[in-house]
Amino acid sequence: MNFFDWQFAREILPRLLDASLTTIGIALAGFAIAVVLGLFLAIGRRSRLHWLSWPITGLIEFIRSTPLLIQVYFLFYVFPNYGLNLSAMQAGIIGIALHYACYTAEVYRAGLDAVPRSQWEAVTALNMKPWTAYRDVILPQALRPVLPALGNYLISILKDTPVLSAITVVEIMQRAKNIGSESFRYLEPITMVGLFFLILSLGLAWCVRRLENRMELAR
C-alpha cells in the first residue's frame, strides 16, 4: 500500500509551483485573446454581409464541434508540414484562444441579442456609425450581463490547460508526469496538481459569483 509521502511532496513542490506559473500564464493569455477575438467573431457573425458572417458561422460551428486536443495537435504536429512552425507554447495558446473564442462569441451573441431592437433604431435615428453605435451604446449594454458567463470560461480554460501536455508544453500537468516518470511516484505529484486546480477553480468561481450578485444588485 502506497501512502501519501509528505516529505516527497515538499521536495517536489517548488518544481510544481514553477510550472504552475506557466499554466496560469497560458490560461490568462488564452483567455485574454479569446475575450477579444470572441467579440469580433460575434459582431462579424451578426453582420449583414454574408461573405463575412457565413465563414465566421462555419468556423464557430466547426471549432465547437471538434475536440481541443485535435485542434492543438493540428497546430503543433500537422501545420509544420505546410510551413507554419509554431513553438509548443505558441501552438498551445493559439489553440486554446481560438477554441474558447468560439465559445465566448456565443456568450457575446446572447448579450448582443438581449439589447432591444429599439436601441438600434435610436442609434439609426441619431445617424450614428455602426462602429460608434457598438462602442458607445450597444456593447456597454450587451457586456454587463454576460461578464459572469465570461468568467466561467476563464475557469474552463484553466482546467483545459493540461491538454497542452500532449504537445510537450511543460505546464503543471506535464511537470507532474515528468516527476512521476523520474521517481516512479505518481500519487503525490498528480494529487498536488489536482489540488492546485481545485483551489484555483473554487477561488475563481467565488469571484464569478460575487460578480453575478453585483450584477443582480445593479439591475
Added chain:
Amino acid sequence: MNTPMQSTDTLNPTPQQPEQAQPLVRFAGVTKRYGELTVLDGLDLQIEEGEKVAIIGPSGSGKSTLLRVLMTLEGIDEGVIEVDGEPLTHMPDASGQLVPANARHLRRVRGKVGMVFQSFNLFPHMNALQNVMEAPVQVLGLSKREARERAEELLAMVGLEDKLEHFPAQLSGGQQQRVAIARALAMRPKVMLFDEVTSALDPELCGEVLNVIRRLGEAHNLTMLMVTHQMGFAREFADRVCFFHQGRIHEQGSPDELFNNPREERTREFLSAVNEAH
C-alpha cells in the same frame, strides 16, 4: 393647395423645377410591403418647410410605417422619398439613373431627419446630459464643451435643467420623453418625426410632453410630422391633418375641414369612433 386625393398620374420621380418652392419632404408612389401585406400603397405626400402635419388613422393603416421609412428604419419596395430635394434611399449614379443609396449618401440625407419614439428609446446607461451629447459629439464632431452647452440649453428648454445627471431609470416617462425630444433636436434636424410620443405615457404626463412640442412649434420654424391619437392636440397644433387608411392618405385638409367637415365616409366613421371612445 392640397387636393384631398392626389392622383398618381402626376407621379414624377425626378427633382422638381428649381423655380418652384420645393417641398421639404416628398413621397412619390411609395409602396412598402411585409410579405403579402401592403402597408404603404403607392403613397404620395408632400410636406412644405415649416409645416406641421398630423397623421391620424386606425391602427394598421400604415401611419407609423410612414415615419419609419422616412427615418430609414425600414426600406421601401417602390417609389421615391425625397428630403430637401434629394432622394433618400436612392442616389443618382454617373448617368443620372437612380440606384440604391450607399451608406454615405444615406447618412447625409438621413441627417436632416430626427425622430422621437413612442417608447423613448433613451440610452439606459447614460444620464440625460450624456444621452443628448452623444450624437452631436460622435456624429457632428462637436467638441465636448460645445455639445454640453447645446445639451444644457435644450434640456432647459424642455424643463429638465435640474435633471442633467439623472439616468433614464430615475426619470418619469414624461421626463424621459422630453430628454428624447432634446436628444433629437440636438442634431438640428430639418424635419422632426413624432411617433405616437404620448401613447406610452400616463394621461397626466401627456400634457408636459405636448407642451414642449407646442412650444417647439411656436419658437422654431421646424417642420414636424406627427402620428398621434390625440385629436385635440392635432386639431389645435397642426396646419394639416392627413387621415390614413389602408396605406394611403384617404383624406387630408386643414384641421377645421377634416374634423368638422370630413368628406369621406371612412373618415367620418373613424372620427365618430374616436369621439365615442373619449
